[in-house]
Amino acid sequence: MKVAKFGGSSVASATQIKKVGSIIQEDPQRKFIVVSAPGKRHGNDEKITDLLIKLADTHFQHQPIDAILNKIMNRFSEIIEGLQLSKAIIDDILQSIKSILSSTITDERKADRLKSIGEDSSAKIVSAYLSSLGLKANYVNPKDAGIMVSNEPGNAQILSESFAKLYKLRETQGIQVIPGFFGYTADDELVTFSRGGSDITGSIVAAGVKASLYENFTDVDSVYTVNPQIVQDPKEITSLTYKEMRELSYAGFSVFHDEALIPAFKEKIPVCIKNTNNPKAPGTMIVSSKLQAEKCVVGIASDTEFCNLYVSKYLMNRELGFGRKLFQILEDENISFEHAPSGIDDMSVILRQSQLTLEKETTIVERIKNELHPDIVSIERDLAMIMIVGEGIMSTVGIAQKATSAFSEANVNIEMINQGSSEVSMMFGIKAEGLNRAIQSLYRVFFT
C-alpha cells in the first residue's frame, strides 16, 4: 500500500486535480491520499491558506469580510464546476466557514479551524472527483483517521497513540482521501501543524499504515543539488538519505517540510518526491541508507536572514556555567538558536533574524552585559548560512579545502565555519550579499 500526498500546486485547479485523478487511477496501490489546500496557479496567485488567514485576521479586526470570502468561494466554485461536481460541496464549504466565524470560541481556535478549511475542502473535492471517475473513494476526517495531536495551535505535534489507530485504516475498502495539515486533541479541538504541514500528515499516515512507499507529489521533477533560482538547471538528486534530506530541507530546500521526515524515518518507509505535472519522471528517493555514496556531497542548501550573537570574554573557557547562563537568557526571552560555534574565549550563537526584534535585541544585550560581564557582546545581522550536505563528507579528505577554494574564487569572505557534531554537513556563515556568488562557485567545484 502506498500513501500519495499531493501538494498545493497539484490541487490548485480543476486541470491539476484531473492529473491527480489519473495518477491515482494508474496505480491501485495508491490507497491513501493526503491533500493540501489549493495553492498558487501561477507566480502571483494566492494560496487558499493565505486567503483563509487573511479572512481570519479581517474578521478579528471587525472589518468587512465579503471581498475576501468571495475570493475564497470563487476559487472553490471554479474547481468544483471545472470537475463537474455537485454544487452541494460549495454550499457545504460556505456553511463550514460561516459556522466557524459565528462560533464563540477563542480567536486562536477560530484561526486554526479556518485554516483547516483549505485542506478539508480539498479532500472532499478530490474524493468526490475520484468517485465521479468510478473509483471507490471516501473522504476521511483526520479525527476518524486517528490523527491525534498536542494542543499547540498552529504548531501541533503528533501524539504517539495516533499510529496504532491509523494502522486500522489498512482494513478499509477503497481509496481514503485525508486532508493534510491538521489533527485533533484529546478534547476534540482541531489544531493545525506548522505551515506546509500537509507533508507531515502524509508522513504520519505512511508511518501509521506502514506503507510500502510515501509518494510526495509536488511541481518539480526532483530535489535539486542547489536552489534552481541561484544556479540554472542544476543537477537532480536521484537518491539521498533521510539525514541528508533533513539537513537540506532545514536550510532552505523548500520541497519538503523539515519535520515531515521523522515519522517516515522511524518506520523506515522510503519517500519519493515526484512531479504531478510529469509523473513519469523517476523523482528523488529518500531512503534510510545508501549502498554506496557515489558522490559524497549530495547537495548545497542555503538560507538567509540569520544573525550572529557574538559574546567574548577572556578566560571564558574556565568560567563554569557561562554557556548555560547565556542560553538561559535566550530561553527566558523565548528565542531558539540554530547553531553555536565556540572558541576558547568566545561564543557565537546563530539565530533566525525574525525572532530578534530591536526591542528583544536591547533586552538580550543588556541582560548579557549585566549577568555575564563579557568583554564584547555584539549582534551582526543579514547573514546567510550555507550547508554542504552529504553522508560521506566526514570520511572524505579535502572537502573543506574544495569548499574554501570555491569561496575564495567567488571573493566571498567566510565569517564562520562549523563542521560541528553533525556527520553529514559542513556549515559556512557569510554576509548575505555574497550568497549567490558563493553558491554558484560551490556548485562549479562540487558538481561540474
Ligand code: ASP
Ligand atoms: N496549506 C498549508 C500551508 O499552506 C499546508 C500545506 O500546504 O502543506 O501552509
